[in-house]
Amino acid sequence: MPRSLEGQITMEKTPSYFVTREAPRRIHAMSPDTKLIVVVRNPVTRAISDYAQTLSKTPGLPSFRALAFRRGLGPVDTAWSAVRIGLYAQHLARWLRYFPLSRFLFVSGERLVSDPAGELGRVQDFLGLKRVVSDKHFYFNATKGFPCLKKAQGSGRPRCLGKSKGRPHPRVPEAVVQRLRAFYRPFNLKFYQMTGQDFGWD
């Protein structure tokens, strides 16, 4: 991590930190004052998104259903990373051994799409920054189906996130989605209790 000078903030983004066993201890040892921002979305949609990303790199991958359940439609396979990563309460419990809840900001992945300026307002407040980014910086790009920046910094052109963000998801049978939804429900409720935030996934 580069050092920050007075008045600067160093930011680092690695999605796997949240689910990496050694990360809380190491980050705490580096700086116990670190502020932690976690973007979470419905774990069922997250698992399908994760699968879509793997599928795009691994044609011929077994179906989502075959990977999500053991022995056909047996128990949910929590050893599959696309499923395991969505057990947010379990991951957070490991972090809370090192950092108090006040060090965390939980950003709703759903609201990041429906109200990007609102979620980024919370991020700016959490980091103690002046609210510079606001509604006027975003527009909804109907082709992409997501909000984009009206102008990228240092350029006069609008800027959307790349092709790997906001991909179409493969169709997953409704029964599979329902089973996973039921599987995640208690973990989601626990996560809402731990964070004091209801993400509305149920």
Ligand SMILES: Nc1ncnc2c1ncn2[C@@H]1O[C@H](COP(=O)(O)OS(=O)(=O)O)[C@@H](OP(=O)(O)O)[C@H]1O
């Ligand atoms: N503005 C905007 N444009 C495009 N995509 C957006 C945006 N805001 C949030 N998202 C959501 O970001 C999801 C991809 O992020 P990832 O978590 O895969 O990113 S990362 O690879 O872990 O860095 C991506 O998930 P998928 O839709 O499943 O591709 C989007 O839902």
